[in-house]
Amino acid sequence: MWQTINKLSFRQMIENLTPPATPDVLKRARDDFPILSRTVNGKPLIYLDNAASTQKPQSVIDSINRYYSHENANIHRGVHLLSTEATAAYEAARKKLAQYLNAGDESEIIFTRGATESVNLIAHSFLEPLIKPGEEILISHMEHHANIVPWQLLAERTGGRLRVAPIDDSGNLELDTCLSMMGPKTKLVAIVHVSNAIGTVNPIEAIIAKARENGIATLIDCAQSIQHMPLDVQSMGCDFAVFSGHKMFGPTGIGGLYGKRSLLDKMRPYQGGGDMISHVKFDGTAFKEPPSRFEAGTPHIAGAIGLGAALDYIESIGRETICGYESQLIEYAVNRLRSCQGVEIVGNPDHRSGAISFIMENAHPHDIGTILDTEGVAIRTGHHCCEPLMNRFGISATARASIAFYNNSDDIDALVDSLAKVRALFG
Amino acid sequence: MRADLQSLYRETLLEQSRNPKNNYAIEGANRRSELKNPLCGDVVTIYLSVSGDRIEEASFEAQCCSICRASASMLTTRIAGSDCLCAVSLAEALIAFLNAPESDIFDKDDSLQALSGVKAFTSRIRCATLPWEAFQKAIAD
Numbered sequence: 001m002w003q004t005i006n007k008l009s010f011r012q013m014i015e016n017l018t019p020p021a022t023p024d025v026l027k028r029a030r031d032d033f034p035i036l037s038r039t040v041n042g043k044p045l046i047y048l049d050n051a052a053s054t055q056k057p058q059s060v061i062d063s064i065n066r067y068y069s070h071e072n073a074n075i076h077r078g079v080h081l082l083s084t085e086a087t088a089a090y091e092a093a094r095k096k097l098a099q100y101l102n103a104g105d106e107s108e109i110i111f112t113r114g115a116t117e118s119v120n121l122i123a124h125s126f127l128e129p130l131i132k133p134g135e136e137i138l139i140s141h142m143e144h145h146a147n148i149v150p151w152q153l154l155a156e157r158t159g160g161r162l163r164v165a166p167i168d169d170s171g172n173l174e175l176d177t178c179l180s181m182m183g184p185k186t187k188l189v190a191i192v193h194v195s196n197a198i199g200t201v202n203p204i205e206a207i208i209a210k211a212r213e214n215g216i217a218t219l220i221d222c223a224q225s226i227q228h229m230p231l232d233v234q235s236m237g238c239d240f241a242v243f244s245g246h247k248m249f250g251p252t253g254i255g256g257l258y259g260k261r262s263l264l265d266k267m268r269p270y271q272g273g274g275d276m277i278s279h280v281k282f283d284g285t286a287f288k289e290p291p292s293r294f295e296a297g298t299p300h301i302a303g304a305i306g307l308g309a310a311l312d313y314i315e316s317i318g319r320e321t322i323c324g325y326e327s328q329l330i331e332y333a334v335n336r337l338r339s340c341q342g343v344e345i346v347g348n349p350d351h352r353s354g355a356i357s358f359i360m361e362n363a364h365p366h367d368i369g370t371i372l373d374t375e376g377v378a379i380r381t382g383h384h385c386c387e388p389l390m391n392r393f394g395i396s397a398t399a400r401a402s403i404a405f406y407n408n409s410d411d412i413d414a415l416v417d418s419l420a421k422v423r424a425l426f427g
Numbered sequence: 428m429r430a431d432l433q434s435l436y437r438e439t440l441l442e443q444s445r446n447p448k449n450n451y452a453i454e455g456a457n458r459r460s461e462l463k464n465p466l467c468g469d470v471v472t473i474y475l476s477v478s479g480d481r482i483e484e485a486s487f488e489a490q491c492c493s494i495c496r497a498s499a500s501m502l503t504t505r506i507a508g509s510d511c512l513c514a515v516s517l518a519e520a521l522i523a524f525l526n527a528p529e530s531d532i533f534d535k536d537d538s539l540q541a542l543s544g545v546k547a548f549t550s551r552i553r554c555a556t557l558p559w560e561a562f563q564k565a566i567a568d
Binding site: 041363364365366367370371374381382383387390396397421425426 | 428429431432435436441466467468469470490491492493494548550551554
């Protein structure tokens, strides 16, 4: 740590510890989130657990309330007005998502319960019929369990093989090795865009380009990038992208996936049931076109509408604004934590977004989390559903602070001040 | 410091955490059980040397928080030299005690009272019970 600091001039140090200016459009944003004005343990809530779940603006809460108060009915199958309105609102949310991600067509957006279900859907409906024994799925060492376990289960069912691209000691993907692991046997590359645990932003452009050259399908886990930076699936060129609504200011229980229509057309259903069929006979059933083919049963209508409202809210601020401000705030947080006695940041990636993991010499992450909670500071502690990544760093858990656009430098300062109380107790 | 935090991290517990007793693996242990808390990744291994109905020696290894380490230290100290059935009853009683807000079955001067601070922190109760559950598993296996 001191070596790093010694390399910096005094002026640079001062600059790096200067709080970022909050853009005007974000100054009032905090007021849009009612929960952020509550207290926790008698202290103002400092919410730094956004990688686990983000808070919801009033407009999202109102949209769900309005749906249940005025529009509630089942979709796609009623002739009455409420059903028509509910269907229009649900499909409008799909259209907003398609625009948000710049999908070629709104039928390329499938609603699911979240990123986890999206990965499972792709495993079942896309890869399982294609993969043969000995063929490979390539992931990275920094994946969330949701982008590991579905592939392990698939490998068990099919005789496929899961391969893991390594990361270096800084928490960067070893890109050359990753690219060299793509070969004739590779059927899918499934890579996280931004690590939920250590905040690494992966070079997905290079990965997707190499995969496309080799005819390998690509899945990008955007659960931790979609809320922090502009995403354009067409310019990214990926085949699939997955995300969760509750991590982007929307409700829990809703999320989705983007899939290229040419692939979705060839894919088998994920679940069978109502709303995904064109006709059913006892000797055989014909399925609807995408996206309906993959949305069996009554979906989370209120959730989709709430997610649509969340997208409207994000767009009202502007994703470029969010991305620019958060980059400065996360850098400020890194520098403040670096200057904290006894704190060691886990991972020092070249490009970081959203999250910082750290450990302390004498205090276990759970003890850090408990003490911070009594100060009103909410962080995450544990393995963050990334046990292989924790093992890579030789630890079982970290404390993680993760930001959203409604956070500011005061929140980071409160975090750092609270860590002094941890140090006072544990040394 | 807040009273509940002070109660959680009372000095006797911190002392046991900083300088835990019986923090080693027993070579040739005839009972061994590893238990993981999947919520956080903490892991505790309990080693027992049992002769007849008597626990001759008890020890632990752990990758865990201060509460869990102190609890494992207290467990292994308490059960060494005791009868298996008595130790199992103690484990059951302690787990029930920590999970029941009103329960007060231990004497005020019982050293295990040092763990009772977790009652005010629901998410930390398992940190205290994990070594005791691992012990139960070691006996049951």
